[in-house]
Amino acid sequence: MAHASTEDPISIQLEEPVPGTTLLRVDGEVDMLTSPSLRRAIADQLTSGRLLIDLDGVEFLGTSGLAALVEAREQALSHEVELWLICSSRQVLRPLEIAGLVELFRITDSATQILDAAK
Template sequence: MQHTHDTTPVQPSESDDQITVVTRDAGAGRVVLEIGGEVDMLTSPQLRTAALAALADDPRVVVLALDSVSFLGTSGLAVLIEVREAAQQAGVDLRLACTGRRVLRPLSIAGLIPMFDVRDTVEDALA
């Protein structure tokens, strides 16, 4: 039995939901959440639950890997803001890893890019 990575998939609550969230322990107090699919009003609660659970484990750094996100709606943006605020209150460094237009464009249109530490890759975000 290997314990190198703790992966905890969050499954959609309904068949129409299209999101995956896998939590991975990257060592040295760093946690990566690999997020894929659509982050909308139906699926954003799963992202919220997984991200806040990761913060509850008292990590030093949490990385939200968003390159596999195919859609980021306003409810997803609201969750990112909530998670950012929770991370700040907990003294956790929250970083976003993404280069995809499907994530960066909504963040940019909403004027949220300056609020987040956005890196090109998970490796950069973990450094």
Template structure:
């Protein structure tokens, strides 16, 4: 399964998301670009699709290693998705992310809502078993 949905708000405000299955039992949303007020709605839609993935036993993760900026609107979309995943009894995993992405998570304490992984191999080592 692979779907790409660019958000055309000009070259500086383009967010690309792609839903993939890098391993059995793992569904990964790869996000590239800047997450700001203009692109956060597209991130929210992509996260809704991710969390709605069947089976509910699948590990759901977001790869943020291609994100250079995370505004509060993007953080809110991630938090909302974490709560939806939690209501299903599963964690939302976050992969990678620059300091510009991890710092807002840490400052707000919302990093505790996610299972964090340094890179995709760390996720797959853990996620492929469950």
């Protein structure tokens, strides 16, 4: 599932690396124009036991992108889905820190450890 063409500022790709775990790879800019695509992609995947959102390809994370992530957290809690953010870049971590949201999320810099434990 790719939500991007060459003109789109966002690309969202879906993988299932292990049964019960969905991985959304997000690349590009998450802003007011693209956050609805991210919201839809996340909402569609809140059926598995674990959802990993890989944000390492995100070049810009605006306030509407932060809001989409907070909404994803609330939806994951209500659906009893384990939600992880994968990010190591300043472009993503800094906005999360400034908004005081880091403590709300499970954040890791690599999916490997989570996926190895799920096997």
